[in-house]
Amino acid sequence: MLGRLPPRRIAALALLAALWLGPLPALATGSMVLHMVLHLGVTAVVPALWAPRLRLPSGAMALTLGAVAEMVVVWAWHLPGPHLWARFTSTGFALEQLSFLGAGLLLWGSVRAAGGFGGAVVLLATTMHMTLLGALIGLSPRDLYGGICAGHLGLSALQEQQLAGALMAGGGGAIYLVAALRRLGSALDLTEART
Numbered sequence: 001m002l003g004r005l006p007p008r009r010i011a012a013l014a015l016l017a018a019l020w021l022g023p024l025p026a027l028a029t030g031s032m033v034l035h036m037v038l039h040l041g042v043t044a045v046v047p048a049l050w051a052p053r054l055r056l057p058s059g060a061m062a063l064t065l066g067a068v069a070e071m072v073v074v075w076a077w078h079l080p081g082p083h084l085w086a087r088f089t090s091t092g093f094a095l096e097q098l099s100f101l102g103a104g105l106l107l108w109g110s111v112r113a114a115g116g117f118g119g120a121v122v123l124l125a126t127t128m129h130m131t132l133l134g135a136l137i138g139l140s141p142r143d144l145y146g147g148i149c150a151g152h153l154g155l156s157a158l159q160e161q162q163l164a165g166a167l168m169a170g171g172g173g174a175i176y177l178v179a180a181l182r183r184l185g186s187a188l189d190l191t192e193a194r195t
Contacts, residue, residue, distance in 0.1 A: 012050040031149060033155075039100060043104040044172060051112060066110025066122060067122045073100065119183045137164060138165020149161065
């Protein structure tokens, strides 16, 4: 079965296995920064490598489906209540991780289905919401999660939160922005070649 998969999909499965079966889930329970590394890997990197091809109806609704679903999932799990539930319970953690992966796959599937320009728009919208949420988390003057997300890195809860927010805004935003610019560049090359 693995022999028939393209190398990028094998890399996606290997990365997902490393993220979920390695030490990161246990460490992420007590570290907002390590949680963010896990989050970005499962939501952005693994789905981008897998890059599903979805059959979506054409039009603006299909174009925005993936971006809106991904935004709702990511923002909902970063509210203090759901975030703490995912940190303290196996059920919450499993639901969080599965919804992150599902939303990421839907997003990247929507990007592929939307074509060059449409896919770039979807990714730019995702860049904006990911950067905004990261900024809100990182620039908050108080600890949003009750001090439980600190300890493994020798930082206070607020310092971990600030660093995690910067990672989400900078790293997460950059992943989607680079992908958007690549799609836009490819679409412009195709358009220029046709003229």
